[in-house]
Amino acid sequence: MEAIGVELGKRSYDILIGFDCLPGLGEAMKERGLASDNVAVITSPRIGGLYYDTVEGALHEAGITSVGRWDVPDGEENKSLDNFAAAVRWLARFAPDPSIEPAVVTLGGGVIGDLGGFAAASFRRGVPYVQVPTTLLAAVDSSVGGKTAVNLPEGKNLVGAFYQPRLVYVDLGTLRTLPEREVRSGMAEVIKYGAILDADLFQFLEESVEEALGLEAAVLTRIVSRCVELKAEVVRQDELDRAHVRVCLNFGHTLGHAIEKAADGRLTHGESVAVGMVAAARMSVASGLCEAEVEARLRDLVVRAGLPVRAEGVELERVLAFMAHDKKFIAGRNRFVLLSDIGRWVEREGVPTDLVRRAAREAIS
Numbered sequence: 001m002e003a004i005g006v007e008l009g010k011r012s013y014d015i016l017i018g019f020d021c022l023p024g025l026g027e028a029m030k031e032r033g034l035a036s037d038n039v040a041v042i043t044s045p046r047i048g049g050l051y052y053d054t055v056e057g058a059l060h061e062a063g064i065t066s067v068g069r070w071d072v073p074d075g076e077e078n079k080s081l082d083n084f085a086a087a088v089r090w091l092a093r094f095a096p097d098p099s100i101e102p103a104v105v106t107l108g109g110g111v112i113g114d115l116g117g118f119a120a121a122s123f124r125r126g127v128p129y130v131q132v133p134t135t136l137l138a139a140v141d142s143s144v145g146g147k148t149a150v151n152l153p154e155g156k157n158l159v160g161a162f163y164q165p166r167l168v169y170v171d172l173g174t175l176r177t178l179p180e181r182e183v184r185s186g187m188a189e190v191i192k193y194g195a196i197l198d199a200d201l202f203q204f205l206e207e208s209v210e211e212a213l214g215l216e217a218a219v220l221t222r223i224v225s226r227c228v229e230l231k232a233e234v235v236r237q238d239e240l241d242r243a244h245v246r247v248c249l250n251f252g253h254t255l256g257h258a259i260e261k262a263a264d265g266r267l268t269h270g271e272s273v274a275v276g277m278v279a280a281a282r283m284s285v286a287s288g289l290c291e292a293e294v295e296a297r298l299r300d301l302v303v304r305a306g307l308p309v310r311a312e313g314v315e316l317e318r319v320l321a322f323m324a325h326d327k328k329f330i331a332g333r334n335r336f337v338l339l340s341d342i343g344r345w346v347e348r349e350g351v352p353t354d355l356v357r358r359a360a361r362e363a364i365s
């Protein structure tokens, strides 16, 4: 397996990446002192139905006696305070002995990882947890870096904590059961890493995006490992998202989030981010930050990944209204992550409104 470290002093941890390696999870936890007598697996009916038995077997094989399962219903709408409360109340019943510290394993995509991570952060003021991501998005992004949260009716991710996992264990073989549309959506975040941070990764994607989408083991392992290395370095530099480094991961997300909301569920997160990235590249060219070729290469790769470059039928005024409420804007002043080249990002504040409006209009027509 590939092993990548996230260097955060006492909160450092490994990310292990392999193919069909789920049966080794218990041993990997044991090696890191995470084989508590009580291991609580937080998953969903769909994902647990596919992989819980393997995980349970792997934990038993490592000598863990008591393994329990809690299911959070599938879907973003279930990343809620109510489901968080149900999960921590189950943890209280599953691990009632205060002398035994349980460990939590989150088995699933970003929804399960975010909610389960927040449950681990809060239960008894924090117990160790292991992220086992089962979507491409979770493998390259949400499982790494310790952002945990649930949504409120008032907004997304409004309640949460920075709480680092003790291990991230990626079995890329689990992506075989992921719907193809979800694989493509995750590929948008993969392309993002190349576009903002690594021209070589971007070029490798240009050479091999079809193989990656076909889950070709060597290609996918190389790509995911590189994305994870890049994220680990960003998190090392700016764990709490305050040092204007982690912000780079928002490339394509400012307009992308607004389009996602205005599309009322017709577009996935990754599809909206794809549209947002191409629009941000167009804004970069229009601002004189980079050559037109940068936008052209990004657009071509997005198309080859089977992702949209525009979101037709979405209302411009709604997109602009949602964007105006972006939490990253300061006192109404907009902030965008733009490109000065493939692999090089810049943060820009106060981008002229007519430029933003034009980019948004072109993104939806």
Ligand code: NAD
Pocket: 044, 046, 047, 050, 074, 075, 076, 079, 108, 109, 110, 111, 112, 114, 134, 135, 136, 137, 138, 141, 142, 143, 144, 145, 146, 147, 148, 157, 174, 175, 176, 177, 178, 179, 182, 269
């Ligand atoms: P998701 O967790 O909703 O999973 C997508 C769908 O795929 C679900 O229906 C799930 O049941 C199913 N699924 C998952 N793995 C499967 C598998 N191997 N086989 C078959 N089906 C499977 O979506 P996601 O894209 O993984 O995550 C999105 C969430 O991640 C959002 O809530 C977002 O806010 C969060 N996120 C968090 C961070 C972070 O830093 N914490 C970063 C990015 C995104």
Ligand code: GLY
Pocket: 141, 142, 144, 145, 147, 241, 246, 249
């Ligand atoms: N996905 C954004 C972050 O981890 O900061």
